Amino acid sequence: MNQYENTYLTIEDLISFPTLSGIHISDDGKNAAFVKRTADWEENTYPNHIWIYEKDKGECYALTTSDIEGSSPLWSPDSRQIAYLRSVGDGDEKKNQIFVESLDGHSSLQMTDKKEGVSQFKWEPAGKGFYYVAPSKEPEEIKKRKEIYGDFHHIGKEYQNHSLYYIEINDSSSECQEKTERSITYQLTDDKDFHISEFDISRDGEKVVFMATPSPDAEDDQNKDLYILDRKSRKLHKVNGNKLLGGSVCFSPHGTKIVYTASIKEKAHYKTHIRGNTLVIYDLISGEHIQPLTDFDSTVMPIRWTAKGILIKWQDKTNCLIGLLSEDGKVSMVSETKDCFIQDVSITENGEHLAYSKATPNETFEVYLDDKRITNENHMFKGKLKSNREVISWKSSDDLEIEGVLSTPADFDPHKRYPLLLLIHGGPGWASFPIHSGCFNDKYPVEQFIEKGFIVLEPNYRGSSGYGNDFLKANYRNLGIGDCQDVISGVDALAERGMVDKDRVGVMGWSQGGFISAFCSIYSDRFKAASVGGGITNWRNHYVNTDIPSFIKMYLGDTPWNDPEIYAKTSPMTYIQSACTPTLIQHGEKDARVPTPNSYELHQGLKDMEVDTELIIFKGMAYSADQPTTNAAIMKQNLMWFSHYILGESMKDFRVL
Structure with missing residues (x-):
């Protein structure tokens, strides 16, 4: 008998538990990508690496290894490439930039070179570029003030908002070239008025919906508003509403409606009361707001609006479940109804295929592509008491x-x-x-x-x-x-x-x-x-x-x-x-x-x-x-x-x- 078979996991074992996140399925339903965070005891860090599962090969492998870290993997609309955020630079200057790689591993392209870094991004629906969010530049007057008076911060008056940008890919060549030779960048929102938190793009790429606060101050989260941006005309339409917004928003397949999370009651109520969230569907044509889940006693998050309905996620006691919601308020279960904790989930545009991370009682999380488990993280318990x-x-x-x-x-x-x-x-x-x-x-x-x-x-x-x-x-x-x-x-x-x-x-x-x-x-x-x-x-x-x-x-x-x-x-x-x-x-x-x-x-x-x-x-x-x-x-x-x-x-x- 192995001397460790009658022992439990050590503290070092517990800290070394991998964390799985950022799951994304390719739209052809064949491949999945996810981020695995592990403990590197030699470097005393928690590096994030991107893993890929290819259904045709039936194997799971690391896309980023060693000192190259990655996060937020997203498959291209044609499922042939994968984009992700990768840290570039040294020390305090190390910032996330968008990189694109093909599955053959022979090409790697840095798409952005934003000094302030990129916080989140999405592919343009036809694969012609990227929408991304990045901090604004430090104002010149602040730089000059520092030179004269040193560094100080005027509380509540000075901040760097996150703005929305679009970077257009001009050259479809897969060979690695300088970003400046390949693309043109457009700033889509005013960095003085909007701090972008969440956004989505219509299928035709013509409209962007985003949630924004006046500043990144945590207190301003109560002042979040919803906007629709026409990319070509740059016209902004504010979606009127008097409810606190949640953290997710999605376009319908035809781009005529959006679904988002919002508080059950009015903003004024939540100045002094605890809030619960529900879903709201907004019709861009009629201006009508409806709540399809009036009798659903749980906070619900929309993941993606597919051809089969809106994929939603919610918690039911000690279960985290997923289902497809139709506009008439009916929910068809996608997950089990009990003994199920789904953490991250991604679905194809047609609603036919899923990738997700799930844990069942007395187990840790594994990643699944449809119903096939593609990881084996529970091997940590092999030969151990639990x-x-x-x-x-x-x-x-x-x-x-x-x-x-x-x-x-x-x-x-x-x-x-x-x-x-x-x-x-x-x-x-x-x-x-x-x-x-x-x-x-x-x-x-x-x-x-x-x-x-x-x-x-x-x-x-x-x-x-x-x-x-x-x-x-x-x-x-x-x-x-x-x-x-x-x-x-x-x-x-x-x-x-x-x-x-x-x-x-x-x-x-x-x-x-x-x-x-x-x-x-x-x-x-x-x-x-x-x-x-x-x-x-x-x-x-x-x-x-x-x-x-x-x-x-x-x-x-x-x-x-x-x-x-x-x-x-x-x-x-x-x-x-x-x-x-x-x-x-x-x-x-x-x-x-x-x-x-x-x-x-x-x-x-x-x-x-x-x-x-x-x-x-x-x-x-x-x-x-x-x-x-x-x-x-x-x-x-x-x-x-x-x-x-x-x-x-x-x-x-x-x-x-």
């Missing part, structure tokens, strides 16, 4: 039904009482799923916790997505308090089933999960240890430090100046004098969404209350780490923290891991 993940449910203290994902060991004993760890997802509009995936959890080593003897519960607390709009709004003006009820009731439910030792329970989470962990560990004395990752601890202070204060108003209903009581009631620091839970605090130094003052305040408060605490600030890290070794440190610190305070193991190597 936790069993199942969805359970319980009633919270106010009788609200809560679901969660319970992870137990391969040799689980139903008659044994296990130490329990609560792992709280972020969001709050997100959820935990019964699958294995590094892209959903790169900070907490569930498999290592299981090997240590814990079981792990991931509650989908009130406010989680996938459970309907009423559940999504159930934490309105109830943050922390209702969440804590949901978490603790889950502990009690497992204890009543005889599975959990109530005296050995820990809680952890990042971002919103960090906030809930902080609230639970301070508001309650039920936990032996806690870990707060990038968490909010004081809503009033957080309101003036975060880059999205509107998020807080949406959940708490007002500003801290108009309603200081609700800000105090829902802040962990309000209850700091009752704190008694040893707490590990971890935070990215450059996290703009949840800035570090939250963690410094919690750390000082716990020290003043003489509660065991450690504060770790990860240099250069924002919300997530871009180095595998940083994630390894985060995971190992958490493993050591809970092993010490709940299992009694030593902490002597904590500082050096």
Whole structure:
């Protein structure tokens, strides 16, 4: 027997889990492309490489390797070439540019040479060029100001919008030449008025629909508008509407209609209320807006409008599903209805063929072309023990039904009482799923916790997505308090089933999960240890430090100046004098969404209350780490923290891991 057959995946194994994204199917249905992100431990990076599957050859291979990274692969309309974004340059000057390659591998052409880089792009429908989005140039007056006065930033007044461009291919030769010899570039939108987020092109290439905000400021996301651009005349038509826009928009096959995501209620409602999204179809000829899914209690995203209908994706509890929507509101399922998580999906124009990534319970993601699996990422588990993940449910203290994902060991004993760890997802509009995936959890080593003897519960607390709009709004003006009820009731439910030792329970989470962990560990004395990752601890202070204060108003209903009581009631620091839970605090130094003052305040408060605490600030890290070794440190610190305070193991190597 192999010495590793009775072990679980190591922390290094968990961090090395490949992440699959950017899936795109060729329009002839024969080939698929996708991006695989892996951990390069020697270079301490997470490189992205493009992989190709050719149906005729029946093989999957890497298109980009070594130091050449790629993202956003898109097949040409004739399915003979593939375009993608590739980093060019050195250091801070390294930017994404559009490259085109043929399948024979003998030609590679750099299409753009944009100093500011390219953020997204699409083929012109006839393959004659590319539409792309790129940051605007730094204004000359700012450059001159820097030379005279040095560098400073006028907050809320200076930004570089993303503009829409079109680059026309003049030479169809496949030999690699300089971009300037082959193409002409046109700027289609004013970089002072529009920050482009999403766009689509009509099949005839004559019209572009795009979503735009006045600036890239995160707060301006509430001011997103929809525009139709006539490419030849450059005339703009604003699509009137009084709803917050979502993140997807598509043209109909004939170019006379568009479908997009928008909030259920009016914009004014969401200044102080949580939003749910639905689909809206807009008729360019009549100007009529219709909502085809009035009884669909889930946020829906349109992927592509095909000859067979609109391919849509939505979440149903712990499932992510896809189906084809007709204009009369009927949905025909394309995926299974349960035990299915589809992450990325691409469909041909005729609606006949699909490429997608899917995970089923207790597995990680694989890529499929139609019904054929073309990857083998689950080989990571070969010869290893693996936790069993199942969805359970319980009633919270106010009788609200809560679901969660319970992870137990391969040799689980139903008659044994296990130490329990609560792992709280972020969001709050997100959820935990019964699958294995590094892209959903790169900070907490569930498999290592299981090997240590814990079981792990991931509650989908009130406010989680996938459970309907009423559940999504159930934490309105109830943050922390209702969440804590949901978490603790889950502990009690497992204890009543005889599975959990109530005296050995820990809680952890990042971002919103960090906030809930902080609230639970301070508001309650039920936990032996806690870990707060990038968490909010004081809503009033957080309101003036975060880059999205509107998020807080949406959940708490007002500003801290108009309603200081609700800000105090829902802040962990309000209850700091009752704190008694040893707490590990971890935070990215450059996290703009949840800035570090939250963690410094919690750390000082716990020290003043003489509660065991450690504060770790990860240099250069924002919300997530871009180095595998940083994630390894985060995971190992958490493993050591809970092993010490709940299992009694030593902490002597904590500082050096």
